[in-house]
Amino acid sequence: MEKVRIEKNIKVFYVAATSFPEGITEATRKLHSLFPFSQERKIFGLSRPENGGAIVYRAAAEEMEKGESGRLGCETLIVKKGNYVSLTVNNFRKDPMAITKAFEQLLAEPNLDPQGYCVEWYATDKEAVKCMIRLDE
Template sequence: MKNYFLEKDIKVFYMQADSFPDGVLAAHQKLHSLIPYSDKRKYFGISNPDKTGKIIYKAAAEELAEHEGEKLGLKTFVLKSGNYISIVIKDYQKQITAIRKAFDVLLSDPAIDPQGSCVEWYLNDTDVQCMVRLVK
């Protein structure tokens, strides 16, 4: 587990999954069908429990132009700057369950922001950084 400082807020637009975990891949596929791939754009998975404990998952992409998400008819979300704890998973597609295990470890930290989200930052085609924001 490593500390990571996100220097500035990142505004993203997203496609919400119909279910979790079964609908995650479909949400990413729908999102990517709306926008061309760009190595200048950051891609994320963002999840939070709702009031009943059900996980709400959002496949998200960084907004590169102002109001880009709105023009696509998608909702937006802001990943807040600040301190995060994180775990990088190499070759995550070969070990998908490692993402859940990483978040189990991260969520056990008593200093996490209770209003924060679980964030999967897809660094490239093979590696993902799992992150949870800290209170301070």
């Protein structure tokens, strides 16, 4: 387990999954159909319990230019700057449950931001994802 610092807020636009976890793949496909691939664009999966406890998942992408989300018809939110506790999952496509296991481990950590998201950061085109939860500071 490691600590990761996000230095500045990241504005993202997203496609919400219709269900969790069944709707994740479709939400991700829809998000990626909205823009061409770019090494510079940060891609995220964001989830947390909302509205009485059901988990809401959002496939999200960093807004690269002002107004991009509006042109694409997407809502936005902010991945907050700050310190995150993190685990990297390699070859996640071969073992999708590894992401769940990583978050189960991270959720056992003390001092988590009660309003924070479980953040999957797909920082490269490699088969690795950084699973992170913001610390309450």
